[in-house]
Amino acid sequence: MQLNAQLQYTVTDRFLRYVVIDTQSDPASNSQPSTEKQKDLGRLFVAELLEIGITDAHLDDYGYVYATVPANTTKSYVPVICFCSHMDTSPDCSGYGVKPIIHKNYDGSDIILPVDKSQVLRMAQHPDLKNQLGNDIITASGDTLLGADNKAGVAEIMDAVYHLVNHPEIKHGTIKILFTPDEEIGRGVDKVDIEKLGAFACYTIDGESAGNMENETFSxxxxxxxxxxxxxxxxxxxxxxxxxxxxxxxxxxxxxxxxxxxxxxxxxxxxxxxxxxxxxxxxxxxxxxxxxxxxxxxxxxxxxxxxxxxxxxxxxxxxxxxxxxxxYRNMKNVLAQHPHIVEYGMEAIRRAGMEAKLCSIRGGTDGSRLSFMGLPSPNIFAGEHAFHGKQEWVSVQDMQKAVDTILNLCAIWEEKA
Structure with a gap:
């Protein structure tokens, strides 16, 4: 199915709406979530999900958002899969007062951020920009991070949910949605209710370059x-x-x-x-x-x-x-026992028109710990770049490709069941 021809993407509008909400987590705090302001974004997600028609969307006391997209398949059994992204931004750089800017039709020249003109995106320092010629680049204004890590991921999942509800021709099993707080300070899944999710596999949407899928993390x-x-x-x-x-x-x-x-x-x-x-x-x-x-x-x-x-x-x-x-430990130790979870992800990327590349992360994700909690969870690109700093950026087109990938994954799990 050629999804691109059918979809009227809402991912950019969602992303621009989400990044202006400050959700910075705090490693010095002992509360869960570490900052109450993360719940501000969680409440917005719940309201939008309910408006879309997801009736069980809710925010729990720990700051997690849970939701279910009901199956629309006629097959008697399709494994339940989950999509997960985190709501918080890094403590390393301010996330207050984010002013996103869309630089349309990127031509390869330097992007100078207006509030602090010493903040310049150059292709030499950001090599993936060479793949963005003609695309629309979103940055902050130079005095804050952007929040693409990981609000690009949550926007992509939210847009995919919108399209699953409005395009019943995309057949799928039960889809679970999980948005977590405090991933940036290593507590992202401390209070996750795995039984409530009831999923067989999960995909975190928190990776970098379009087409990349990560099945291995640091231990x-x-x-x-x-x-x-x-x-x-x-x-x-x-x-x-x-x-x-x-x-x-x-x-x-x-x-x-x-x-x-x-x-x-x-x-x-x-x-x-x-x-x-x-x-x-x-x-x-x-x-x-x-x-x-x-x-x-x-x-x-x-x-x-x-x-x-x-x-x-x-x-x-x-x-x-x-x-x-x-x-945490290398999630590859778990994913190696379920190779089809990764294979389906790679196929979904290819169906979205990209070359699929399997990578390792010099870091960790919520998926690292989820995998060892009984929920195997590879990581798929969200398109975020230069995260945790003032030069963070993402492209509109890469976010749309991530939406396509999520929708393809839903269809593939139903087809293979």
Whole structure:
């Protein structure tokens, strides 16, 4: 079925409506969701879904939006599938007062953002722009992020729901919708009700370039290094003081460059100090540890220990402890047991007129944890680029291709049942 000829897309209008709502999550908050303002967008989704005709759409106390598109197939059994995107934006850059701009018919020249003219999108720094000639590029104005991560994804799912309801010729089984809060701070599925979803498979719509599908993520651990130094009056500290702050600095400086985020790429893992705090007597360094190979995570943690042991040889009275905790694991370990879930996604991309490319994510998604919660969840492109920063962008045409892909997936699961 050629969906493009039939659809009057609403995805851009939805996207422009969603990005102006501030939904930044907060890692310092212990509440669920971490910020109440995320529910503002959730309530809008529920209202729009009810208006479309999805009668069970609702927002729960934890900030999750659930909805069901009823099956319209005559087949007795079609597996239930779910589409998921997250509502929050990154704490790394302001999401308040977003002013989206559509740059029509992109011609390859630099895009200068008007509020901060030092923010310039150049093809050399944003290579996927070479695939966007003639397309319409959406950016923010230069003083905020855009929020395409992941409001492009939610807009695409919402547009797909609209078309499923208004195009009954697209046969499908029961489709579940899930919008999550707090994905950007690693808590996106902490309170998801898997039983309520009742799905066999899920597709997160949270990837980058059009045509890409991701079936593999990093495996992730967090580590906290606590350094116990020796405090003394600074006027009488010679031979006595062993400053935990200075020890922490030496440890960070001694970490291998080829095991850092800035020194790795592709399938290489890394050790990354993300926070440091303390005083002379005690200092704390928080690390994230990443690799596609689970077995290598322990070896990376040993690097931290080895560096700490080496540094502390010069501080005989100081000591440290290292606490390593698992965060998430490579979803490929689960998806490999259900290859057709990924195969159907690749076929859906091809039907939407793109070359399908299977990729790995140097990061994680809600799908990483959902997969290990019993809901295998590969990640499909949403078209978002340069996320978490002021130069974030997405193209109108890529969002429309994502809508096509979602609709094709619904049809394929029904056809194959």
């Amino acid at each position: 992730a651990d967090g580590a906290r290094l606590i350094i116990n130094g020796i405090s003394a009056h600074p006027g009488f500290a010679k031979g006595q003081m062993e400053s935990a702050i200075k020890i922490a600095g030496r440890i960070i400086a001694a970490l291998p460059e080829d095991l850092s985020p800035e020194g790795t790429e592709g399938m290489q893992g890394f050790v990354h100090p993300v926070d440091i705090s303390g005083h002379v007597e005690t200092a704390v360094i928080d690390f994230i540890i990443r690799d596609f190979d689970d077995d290598k995570l322990a070896a990376h943690a040993d690097v931290i220990r080895d560096v700490a042991d080496s540094v502390l040889k010069n501080f005989p009275n100081a000591s440290y402890t290292l606490d390593v905790k698992p965060q």
